[in-house]
Structures are given as structure tokens and as C-alpha cells.
Amino acid sequence: MNDPYSVLGVSSNASDDEIKRVYRDLARKYHPDNFQNNPLADLAEEKMKEINEAYEAITRMRSGGSSSYSGTRSGGSSYSGGASGSSYGAGSSYAGGNMALYAQIRNAINSGHLDLAEHLLQQAPQNAEWHFLAGSIAYRRGWMDEALQQYNRACQMDPSNMEYRRALDYMQRAGVVYRSAGFPSMRSFGGLTATECCASLLCANCLCHGGC
Amino acid sequence: MFGYIRPFRDELKMRDFDRFRSAYCGLCHTMGRRCGPLSRLLLNYDFTFLAILLSAACEIPCRGTCRRCVVHPLQRRGCSEPSQALDLAADESMILAWWKLRDNVQDKAFFKGLPDRFGAALLRRAYRRAARNRPEFDAMTQQCLDDLRVLEQARSPSLDRTADASARLLAAAARSVPDENRMRVLEQLLYHVGRWIYLADAFHDRKKDAESGAYNPLLCCFPEGPDLGPEARERLELTMTHSLNLAGSAFSLLPEGPWSPVLENILFLGMPAAQTAVLADAWNPGRRRGVRE
Numbered sequence: 113m114n115d116p117y118s119v120l121g122v123s124s125n126a127s128d129d130e131i132k133r134v135y136r137d138l139a140r141k142y143h144p145d146n147f148q149n150n151p152l153a154d155l156a157e158e159k160m161k162e163i164n165e166a167y168e169a170i171t172r173m174r175s176g177g178s179s180s181y182s183g184t185r186s187g188g189s190s191y192s193g194g195a196s197g198s199s200y201g202a203g204s205s206y207a208g209g210n211m212a213l214y215a216q217i218r219n220a221i222n223s224g225h226l227d228l229a230e231h232l233l234q235q236a237p238q239n240a241e242w243h244f245l246a247g248s249i250a251y252r253r254g255w256m257d258e259a260l261q262q263y264n265r266a267c268q269m270d271p272s273n274m275e276y277r278r279a280l281d282y283m284q285r286a287g288v289v290y291r292s293a294g295f296p297s298m299r300s301f302g303g304l305t306a307t308e309c310c311a312s313l314l315c316a317n318c319l320c321h322g323g324c
Numbered sequence: 325m326f327g328y329i330r331p332f333r334d335e336l337k338m339r340d341f342d343r344f345r346s347a348y349c350g351l352c353h354t355m356g357r358r359c360g361p362l363s364r365l366l367l368n369y370d371f372t373f374l375a376i377l378l379s380a381a382c383e384i385p386c387r388g389t390c391r392r393c394v395v396h397p398l399q400r401r402g403c404s405e406p407s408q409a410l411d412l413a414a415d416e417s418m419i420l421a422w423w424k425l426r427d428n429v430q431d432k433a434f435f436k437g438l439p440d441r442f443g444a445a446l447l448r449r450a451y452r453r454a455a456r457n458r459p460e461f462d463a464m465t466q467q468c469l470d471d472l473r474v475l476e477q478a479r480s481p482s483l484d485r486t487a488d489a490s491a492r493l494l495a496a497a498a499r500s501v502p503d504e505n506r507m508r509v510l511e512q513l514l515y516h517v518g519r520w521i522y523l524a525d526a527f528h529d530r531k532k533d534a535e536s537g538a539y540n541p542l543l544c545c546f547p548e549g550p551d552l553g554p555e556a557r558e559r560l561e562l563t564m565t566h567s568l569n570l571a572g573s574a575f576s577l578l579p580e581g582p583w584s585p586v587l588e589n590i591l592f593l594g595m596p597a598a599q600t601a602v603l604a605d606a607w608n609p610g611r612r613r614g615v616r617e
Contacts, residue, residue: 121580141576150570152512155505155577254491254515254570255484257563286566287573 116166116173128174135167145289148282149252151224210236217245226252240270247279259283328524328602329517330369331586332593340586342402344372346388350404351375353391354414357406358457359450363414366421366447370521373590374497375413377513380583381498381506382409416461416497418454422447423465431538461496468493481544483563487522494518509577516571520595523564524602527552557603564599571595 117124122134142160147153213236220229229249236242247262263280270276282289331344351372355363384407390400404410425447428440455462472489480486494517498510526542533540534550543549546556572591578584601607 146573150512150573152509152574152577155509156573159577250484253484253488254512254519254567255488256566257483257559260559260563283566284562286562287569 116169119162119166120170131167131170135163138163143289146287148287149221149248151252210241214241214245218248221245221248221252224252240266240273240276243269244273244276244279251283256283256287327368327370328521328595328598328607329373329590330594330598331589332597335593336589337585340589343386343583344376344586346386346402346404347376347379347410348372349391349393349401350388350406350410351413351417352393353403354406354410355418358411358414359418359453362446363418363421363450363454366417371413371417371420373517373587374417374514375410376583376587377510378409378413378497378501379404379407380578380581380587381501381503381510382407383579383581384409386582412458412500415454415458418447418450419458419462419465420493420497422451422454423469427469458500460499464496464499465493468496476539479539479544480541483523483526483541483545483560486526486541487519490522491515491518494521506578509574513571513574513578516567516574517595520564520567520571520599523560523567524599527560528602528607561599561603565596568595568599 115124117126120131120134120138122131126134139160142156142163144153144157144160147156150156213232217229217232217236220226220232226249229245233242233245233249236245243262243266247259247266250256250262251259260280260283263276263283266273266276267280331341333341336344348367348369352364352367355367384404386404388402388404391403392398392400422444425440425444429437429444431437432440468489471492472486475482475486475489492515495511495515498507498514501507501510526540529538530540530542530552531550532538534543542552542556542560546552548556552560568591575587575591598607
């Protein structure tokens with residue numbers, strides 16, 4: 113995978129505009145918003161990284177810079193692969209003493225340990241957060257109808273919580289994320305924060321290099 | 325249960341039409357070779373989709389030969405070359421079809437179930453051969469069907485849980501793909517395709533099931549009767565569309581290859597069209613709207 117053009121699937125004499133268009137389409141396709149709380153999110157993230165690096169390599173080559181492709185860092189003009197947003201826990205201060213438990217459950221969901229998450233959830237009181245987490249577990253399993261009902265209940269119990277609202281909204285649009293030109297970054301489910309996301313990107317990076 | 329997955333013919337390029345047909349013929353020949361001639365009667369578009377998906381995941385090129393067969397003795401037809409992916413699809417199709425047949429036998433009264441019973445008796449040897457080749461898949465299929473039976477007997481009102489058993493069954497078909505990441509992608513894709521088929525079929529059969537008293541998750545979930553209200557229909561449509569979208573996003577993670585256009589056609593046009601037809605009560609499984617083989 114050394115040729116950045118083949119990564120984007122364009123010919124090497126394509127125009128700048130065409131490359132930009134193809135790049136945008138691909139970035140939209142693999143955007144983390146389309147893989148929220150999805151068991152394949154790590155693969156999409158990797159793909160996004162590849163595309164970003166390829167695009168940057170091409171822009172650098174065309175602007176007369178070095179033509180080396182490997183080892184580029186993403187940044188600047190490319191879409192960032194990670195979701196950013198407020199840190200986990202904001203807006204759910206009522207949860208009080210259960211914060212640590214909730215954080216544990218979110219971690220379990222993020223890492224795909226759904227049985228553990230479900231087990232932990234049994235120890236938590238049945239409040240709005242409970243329904244939200246139950247919905248996230250169901251969603252990760254692919255049980256979208258149950259997830260929708262749970263998110264609905266979470267929103268009814270705590271209508272002011274934006275995270276629940278967004279989750280419900282996502283379900284009501286059948287997982288299709290409409291984006292304006294600016295791609296507003298959205299927070300992913302399960303409380304994945306910007307730092308966590310960076311950490312997981314780094315891990316993915318280590319794995320990639322370790323494997324190759 | 326079968327028949328919802330087919331290409332949307334109007335939008336299929338001739339080249340991709342030929343590829344689909346050659347995969348269909350290739351799977352037919354492979355089934356005949358591996359499981360005996362009778363197994364070829366079980367061939368359908370859903371299994372062809374599985375064969376193409378496995379070919380795409382294993383990066384099998386679209387090379388083909390021309391062959392004659394019993395159904396088309398006069399004209400030689402393009403036919404995919406034998407491959408690991410076709411072998412896998414043939415065995416798995418045989419196992420799925422056999423258990424579907426057994427399921428029908430168990431569900432029906434003695435006389436009504438006679439044709440299925442007869443078919444099952446004829447195909448027993450073919451099934452045994454396939455099961456010997458893929459013991460894990462066979463075991464997984466039995467497990468999922470047992471889970472489904474338990475839910476059915478409990479008359480579960482959950483759309484997700486009943487669909488889950490059937491979805492896991494199809495997802496297990498991806499297990500033998502050698503590359504781990506592709507296996508994961510395929511598993512997720514097939515899970516949602518299986519879920520979608522189950523829900524489509526539940527909607528299609530709801531009136532028949534209401535009359536016969538058979539279990540149907542929609543009737544248990546929405547007690548208002550087989551003429552589901554607009555809210556119930558909307559809820560079902562939303563969750564089915566969501567499954568299609570998730571299958572689509574999983575598909576986008578597979579490498580682009582010669583099989584991509586036909587798979588895209590099925591996932592993004594054929595299945596949504598089938599969904600619209602099913603939900604409008606206009607689905608006619610006998611009408612061939614896909615590719616005529």
C-alpha cells in the first residue's frame with residue numbers, strides 16, 4: 113500500500129479537484145459518525161487514517177514537497193478521525209455515587225464486553241443513565257429496536273441531557289448521519305472522549321506497525 | 325424465508341449481470357459436485373449472494389468457464405471457476421436449506437408436512453456430506469435454531485431477540501473466512517442481512533400466522549392484530565432500514581474488487597426495493613424480479 117493514489121482509487125494524473133472530491137467522499141464514508149458504537153469502528157478508523165495519509169502525501173507531492181509517503185502525520189487540512197466533544201460525565205452530575213460504576217460500564221461497552229456491561233448494569237439504579245446504557249448495550253449487539261425504546265425512556269426521564277437526545281436522534285434517522293459541509297464533530301456513544309480516542313488511535317498505530 | 329435478496333435488475337450493468345449469473349451457475353455446479361445432484365434443486369438467489377460475498381472476501385477473481393448443464397443443455401453458459409469460496413457457500417447453503425426443511429417438518433402437522441418430510445428424506449445424504457465438511461457451522465446452525473425455538477415457545481414479544489437468533493445463524497457463515505478483519509466485517513454484514521430477512525419474513529407472514537395461530541414476533545410485539553397500525557409499521561421500517569444501513573457500512577470496509585458492483589446493487593438497491601414491496605404488502609416471491617438464470 114505504498115501508492116497514495118491507489119489508496120484513494122484515483123489515477124495519478126487525476127486533477128486536484130477530482131482527488132479532493134474522491135477524498136471527501138471517502139472521508140464521509142468512513143467518518144467515525146457512521147460507525148458510532150459499532151463493533152467495526154476500529155477498522156473504519158484505520159481506513160480513515162490511511163485515506164488521510166494518502167491525501168496528505170498527494171497534496172505534499174503536488175505542492176513540490178518530498179514524495180515519501182510513509183510516516184506522515186495527519187493534521188491540518190485532513191478530517192480528523194477522532195470524535196471530539198465534552199468529556200464524559202458532563203450533564204449527568206445527578207448520577208452521584210454511581211459515576212465510577214457508569215464509567216466502568218461505558219468502558220466495557222466500548223471494548224465490546226457486553227455481557228460484563230450488562231452484569232454491571234444490574235447493580236445500578238434504574239434511572240435515565242441506566243436506560244441510556246441499556247440502550248447502548250442493545251445497540252452494540254445489533255438490537256436496534258430495543259435500543260430505540262431504551263433511549264426513548266432515557267430522554268423521557270431526563271429531557272435536558274444532550275447525549276441521550278443525540279443517541280435517540282441517531283436511532284430515529286436509522287444511523288444515517290447528515291452532515292453539513294463543515295462536518296460538525298459529534299461525540300461517540302459510550303463516553304469515548306477525545307483523549308481516549310487519541311489513545312486508541314495510538315494503539316491502532318502501534319498494532320499496525322507491529323504487524324507490518 | 326428465502327428469496328428477499330436479489331439484485332435490482334434495472335440498474336444492473338450487463339457485465340455485472342453476467343457475473344451474477346456465472347456465480348449462480350458456479351454455485352449450482354459446486355453444489356452438485358460436493359453434495360450430490362439433488363442438492364442443486366435448493367439453489368436460490370440468497371445463496372448466490374452468500375457465494376458472491378464469500379468470493380469477494382476471499383478476493384476470488386471473476387474468472388469463468390463455459391459449461392452446459394441439465395437445465396440448459398443446448399447453450400453453454402458462463403460459470404465461475406471452482407473456488408474455496410464456492411465450496412464454502414455450497415456446504416453452508418446445503419446446511420441452511422436442510423435445517424430450514426427440518427424446521428418446516430417440525431412446525432407442520434403430519435399430512436401438511438409430508439412434502440417437506442419427503443424432501444428432507446431425499447436430501448439427507450446431501451446434508452450429511454455438507455455437515456461432515458463443516459461441522460462447526462452445522463453445530464452453530466442447530467444451536468441458533470434451538471434458541472429460536474425457545475423464544476418462539478415463550479412467545480417472545482421482542483423483535484430483536486428473535487431476529488438475533490436468525491441473524492447469528494447467517495453470521496456464522498462468515499466464520500471460515502481466513503482473514504480475521506474480513507471475517508469480522510462479513511460477520512457483521514451477514515448479521516444484519518439475517519436480521520433484516522427475519523423481520524421482512526415476519527411481516528410478510530403475519531396474516532397467515534394470525535390465522536393459523538403460529539408464532540410471529542410482530543403479533544406478540546404489537547397486539548393490535550395483523551393489520552399493524554402506522555406506528556408499528558414505522559417502527560419496523562426504521563429498524564429494518566437501520567439494519568440495511570449497518571450492513572452497508574460494513575460492506576464499505578471490504579476491499580473494492582470485481583464483485584463490488586453486484587454486491588452494491590443488491591445491498592443498496594435490491595434489498596431496499598424488496599423492503600418497500602414487503603411493507604406495502606406487494607411482495608410476490610413467485611415473481612422473478614431479479615436475474616433470470
